[in-house]
Amino acid sequence: MKMSEPEAFTDADVQEAFPVVDPGATPLGARVMIQLRKPKSKATAAGIILPQDVRDTEKAQNMIGKVICIGPLAFRNRDTMEKWPEGSWAEVGDYVRVPKWTADRWEVAYGADEIVEFMILNDHEIIAKVTCNPLLMKAFV
Numbered sequence: 001m002k003m004s005e006p007e008a009f010t011d012a013d014v015q016e017a018f019p020v021v022d023p024g025a026t027p028l029g030a031r032v033m034i035q036l037r038k039p040k041s042k043a044t045a046a047g048i049i050l051p052q053d054v055r056d057t058e059k060a061q062n063m064i065g066k067v068i069c070i071g072p073l074a075f076r077n078r079d080t081m082e083k084w085p086e087g088s089w090a091e092v093g094d095y096v097r098v099p100k101w102t103a104d105r106w107e108v109a110y111g112a113d114e115i116v117e118f119m120i121l122n123d124h125e126i127i128a129k130v131t132c133n134p135l136l137m138k139a140f141v
Contacts, residue, residue, distance in 0.1 A: 013135055018066045021110050023118045027071040030078065032090065032126065034065035034098055036105075036117040037134065063127075064134050065119065067094045074123040090126050095134035097127040 017037045027033045039062065067090050073081065075088040090096050103121035110116045130137060 017135055019110055019114075019116060021108050021116045023068060023106075023108060025106075025118070025120070027069055027074075027120050029071050030073040030076065030123050031071040031120050032067060032074055032123050033069040034096065034103075034119050034121065035068045036062050036065045036098075036119060038114070038116055062117075063097050063100050064130060064137050065096055065098050066134075067092050067096060068118070070123075090123075090129060095130035097130060097137075099125055099127060 018035055019038065021035070023033060023035070025033070070088070070090075070092060075084050075090075076082060077084060098119065098121060102125055103119040105117060105119045107115045107117050
């Protein structure tokens with residue numbers, strides 16, 4: 001299977017979807033902190049505002065995030081503490097798919113009325129590394 005080239009996305013698009021926000025926590029042990037993609041608030045460049053129920057649905061279905069921080073024991077053999085032979089499959093700054101119904105999740109206020117969602121999960125629970133534009137990947141209901 002040949003993979004296509006990732007579609008380009010602008011820094012402004014990424015900044016909107018993954019704003020820089022202090023999560024207020026640090027993962028311990030073999031855990032990884034993920035910042036989940038923030039749902040769009042506008043449907044078009046002209047500024048049509050999406051209804052709150054549409055944003056809530058997108059937020060509930062979101063399984064795409066950005067690795068923010070990795071615990072000191074992540075991607076290591078739990079018995080010997082040596083790095084796994086295959087290495088780390090996710091690094092800080094990578095975009096990943098995460099399970100929908102797992103992990104510890106919390107929200108942090110951002111700006112006047114925006115919310116950013118974070119999660120901490122075990123290193124082995126990351127589903128996949130996203131190799132395409134993380135802003136275009138959507139989950140099915």
